[in-house]
Amino acid sequence: MARATTPRRKSINTALAWAVGLLIFFPILWTILTSFKIEAQAINDPPLFLFFDWTLENYAVVQERSDYMRYLWNSIIIAGGSTLLGLIVAVPAAWSMAFVPSKRTKDILMWMLSTKMLPAVGVLYPIYLLFIKLGLLDSRIGLVIVLMLINLPIIVWMLYTYFREIPGEILEAARMDGATLKEEILYVLTPMAVPGIASTVLLNIILAWNEAFWTLNLTAAKAAPLTAFIASYSSPEGLFYAKLSAASTMAIAPILILGWFSQKQLVRGLTFGAVK
Amino acid sequence: MATQQSRSAARLMMAPAVILLLGWMLVPLIMTLYFSFKKYLPLRGGDLGWVGFDNYVSFVTSSSFWPSIQTTLIIVGGVLVITLVLGVLLAILLDQPMWGQGIVRILVIAPFFVMPTVSALVWKNMFMDPINGILAHLWRFFGAQPVEWLSQASMPSLIIIISWQWLPFATLILLTAIQSLDSEQLEAAEMDGAPVLKRFWFITLPHLSRAITIVILIQTIFLLGIFAEIFVTTGGAFGTRTLSYLIFQRVLESQNIGLGSAGGVYAIILANIVAIFLMRIVGKNLDA
Amino acid sequence: MGQIELKGVTKRFGEVEVIPPLDLKIDEGEFVVFVGPSGCGKSTLLRLIAGLEDVSGGVIEIDGTEATTLPPAKRRLAMVFQSYALYPHMSVKKNIAFPLKMAKTDPKVIEEKVANAASILNLTDYLDRRPGQLSGGQRQRVAIGRAIVREPAAFLFDEPLSNLDAALRVNMRLEISELHQSLGTTMIYVTHDQVEAMTMADKIVVLQAGRIEQVGSPLELYRAPRNRFVAGFIGSPKMNFVEGEEAAKHNAHAIGIRPEHIEVSTTEGLWQGKVGVAEHLGSDTFLHVTTAHGVINVRVGGEMGLRHGDTVWLTPDASQMHRFDAKGLALA
Numbered sequence: 001m002a003r004a005t006t007p008r009r010k011s012i013n014t015a016l017a018w019a020v021g022l023l024i025f026f027p028i029l030w031t032i033l034t035s036f037k038i039e040a041q042a043i044n045d046p047p048l049f050l051f052f053d054w055t056l057e058n059y060a061v062v063q064e065r066s067d068y069m070r071y072l073w074n075s076i077i078i079a080g081g082s083t084l085l086g087l088i089v090a091v092p093a094a095w096s097m098a099f100v101p102s103k104r105t106k107d108i109l110m111w112m113l114s115t116k117m118l119p120a121v122g123v124l125y126p127i128y129l130l131f132i133k134l135g136l137l138d139s140r141i142g143l144v145i146v147l148m149l150i151n152l153p154i155i156v157w158m159l160y161t162y163f164r165e166i167p168g169e170i171l172e173a174a175r176m177d178g179a180t181l182k183e184e185i186l187y188v189l190t191p192m193a194v195p196g197i198a199s200t201v202l203l204n205i206i207l208a209w210n211e212a213f214w215t216l217n218l219t220a221a222k223a224a225p226l227t228a229f230i231a232s233y234s235s236p237e238g239l240f241y242a243k244l245s246a247a248s249t250m251a252i253a254p255i256l257i258l259g260w261f262s263q264k265q266l267v268r269g270l271t272f273g274a275v276k
Numbered sequence: 277m278a279t280q281q282s283r284s285a286a287r288l289m290m291a292p293a294v295i296l297l298l299g300w301m302l303v304p305l306i307m308t309l310y311f312s313f314k315k316y317l318p319l320r321g322g323d324l325g326w327v328g329f330d331n332y333v334s335f336v337t338s339s340s341f342w343p344s345i346q347t348t349l350i351i352v353g354g355v356l357v358i359t360l361v362l363g364v365l366l367a368i369l370l371d372q373p374m375w376g377q378g379i380v381r382i383l384v385i386a387p388f389f390v391m392p393t394v395s396a397l398v399w400k401n402m403f404m405d406p407i408n409g410i411l412a413h414l415w416r417f418f419g420a421q422p423v424e425w426l427s428q429a430s431m432p433s434l435i436i437i438i439s440w441q442w443l444p445f446a447t448l449i450l451l452t453a454i455q456s457l458d459s460e461q462l463e464a465a466e467m468d469g470a471p472v473l474k475r476f477w478f479i480t481l482p483h484l485s486r487a488i489t490i491v492i493l494i495q496t497i498f499l500l501g502i503f504a505e506i507f508v509t510t511g512g513a514f515g516t517r518t519l520s521y522l523i524f525q526r527v528l529e530s531q532n533i534g535l536g537s538a539g540g541v542y543a544i545i546l547a548n549i550v551a552i553f554l555m556r557i558v559g560k561n562l563d564a
Numbered sequence: 565m566g567q568i569e570l571k572g573v574t575k576r577f578g579e580v581e582v583i584p585p586l587d588l589k590i591d592e593g594e595f596v597v598f599v600g601p602s603g604c605g606k607s608t609l610l611r612l613i614a615g616l617e618d619v620s621g622g623v624i625e626i627d628g629t630e631a632t633t634l635p636p637a638k639r640r641l642a643m644v645f646q647s648y649a650l651y652p653h654m655s656v657k658k659n660i661a662f663p664l665k666m667a668k669t670d671p672k673v674i675e676e677k678v679a680n681a682a683s684i685l686n687l688t689d690y691l692d693r694r695p696g697q698l699s700g701g702q703r704q705r706v707a708i709g710r711a712i713v714r715e716p717a718a719f720l721f722d723e724p725l726s727n728l729d730a731a732l733r734v735n736m737r738l739e740i741s742e743l744h745q746s747l748g749t750t751m752i753y754v755t756h757d758q759v760e761a762m763t764m765a766d767k768i769v770v771l772q773a774g775r776i777e778q779v780g781s782p783l784e785l786y787r788a789p790r791n792r793f794v795a796g797f798i799g800s801p802k803m804n805f806v807e808g809e810e811a812a813k814h815n816a817h818a819i820g821i822r823p824e825h826i827e828v829s830t831t832e833g834l835w836q837g838k839v840g841v842a843e844h845l846g847s848d849t850f851l852h853v854t855t856a857h858g859v860i861n862v863r864v865g866g867e868m869g870l871r872h873g874d875t876v877w878l879t880p881d882a883s884q885m886h887r888f889d890a891k892g893l894a895l896a
Contacts, residue, residue: 010374014375014376017372020384099282100282100283110555115297117497121543130307149296152296181282231393244397260386
């Protein structure tokens, strides 16, 4: 075991780490603080840190101007829907790769990951055209499908690494015990895989929530999620820092809260199970 | 290690994922190839017939092509170097005993949750604005002339913004890897008389190689397609037009589908070169 | 019930033939142990019987009906795995009940059978715990419990004791033997430990490279090994082999003599040697003696005051000597 750290050493570590941590977090903190200021104070020089006239006005203005709830709802449906759909397709695939590996399993995994490298712009117009033809442009279902497809390789890959950690003997035991394939997946595999599936789901919701190429290019008004909502604040108009901050806070708050609450699963998920 | 029965069931269960991805890859790819050989201007006459390799030639000979490649590589490379170097240092720092480790970790991860459009907007307006941005205040405080970040130092600015977004990811993966390092190895090295820096160089860093590979792979995949950050901040101006963004402009802004598609094919080829290269490394590193 | 017969069973992984054509008959109620060095194909053979691997050729019959292509669940066999393979998310009770639940047994009957199995295996107090909260020996018993409740035609054990510490292994060995006595069900047991094979088996099947070297009761194998491999594998410490001149005196290519069949004297005997290492166990003394015919291991009952470097004389008991030809086969 390690030797005891001296309190001095620990204090220095703590101070340094907190300083760096706060520095990295500062842009978010500043955005949240600014969202409670009135516009004039938002650009005050020197910047006002905590001693300003706190107000909720900006949030009301943003909701009124842009109908935040509609965008939020779209984001939830698109992120949740694409993740759910992705799971339905990926769980069986990852199961078979992990437990019935063949010589080609590795190649298939690599190929799947390589589709992720296809530059989105390279196929933007065809997808755009297909969406018009299929009447999917500016529809939530269209985005659900596209985001499911772009994140599918990552879902499969993550689930595969988690499933591989489950000892094969347990599944064989289930088979000996008379479980059918369906029962084996339902009663044995799924409960054991729940932590891994949870991490996968979380990471995918975050990726889908923050996806900003297809959501910007394939939606107009009806199906636009929060990425588009915030992009509408990109052209400056007079004093707008406080409102921009309020809108930003509203866009990132749900995922920030979700992320912090599920930090542990997420850290596992973020490493794609590849680093232990 | 399985029976025939489970093998055919496995194939069946893999089919939906494989077919979907195959379709997702092939259909648009074939359409892009098709358009790339056409003069196709939806707003100015539509399909104007086959033009052979004209689009390919004019895309490459356009004055924006090589700069866009250069920009792409600088952004990807710059962000990778910054996030890896800072990530390793930060991971080592966070691995030390301290008070409030959990909270610090939360603070460090936070940027990863921020959607790219938000982080680009916040950085652009509230930090890099030459009049009202925090950085301008800071510069003035020290009596310096505020920098017009996004026009005068557009590339460093973009790299800072993107690095801020990806640093948490790199740090987390590297931290997880460091925590898995068997402390006996380091103790053995210490007994063998290796000083701190040598221990880092010969024990810790090699142990991290697998994690570093993952970081490079995942980040490159996402960085090659970086879009929202440029879209929101510079709109491709001031030398920040990446290959992706150039194609985006050809397709959506000038509505020249043929030319854009040819560019798309180039982007796909570039991505494949990078992919083959990466897959080699990853394949080797993941076998263990 | 519980008679298993293999006829010309083979197994190939790609080009590699791990089990050449093999015939074996296991009678009802027998305790059969497959023993051999690691990689000899004993686990594969068990998995073929279980149905967890497809045979590449040949026929497997269970109770006279062909089962070659039956899925594992339909063979009425229960298996205890090396890693126990307990379901970590289920309580002990649910683990044991799982096969019954899969067979859609009446919940009341399940309750009864689980309680019964738990009392046989001393698990009654642990029924609501998860496998993670149990010790190695308790996990092993849960795995056995899961097998018992199915009332299978035969039990298959795949190195079930290799993850336990030495003391516990001896205990579990006894428990499994007792279980066999009381249930009377056929058991097939795979191990690389010849002590387990000798102490538990009615019939031992010695395997090497997928081939059956010899089948017989423990004492048959001990007294009349068919070849040098079996002779060397069965018995501990290992049999000594001497080749050359000494063997030629007995009209053999090699002679084998077990350490317990050698007389040690400090004054006279057939072979002179020097004591290398002497292991004093109290009940026995193991001597490693360097002689002109190589290092000979000797087992002496009780304590013998010999030390490193002492000169001794060894005399093998000629009536207990095994003779082998150049191919390693035993000579009558």
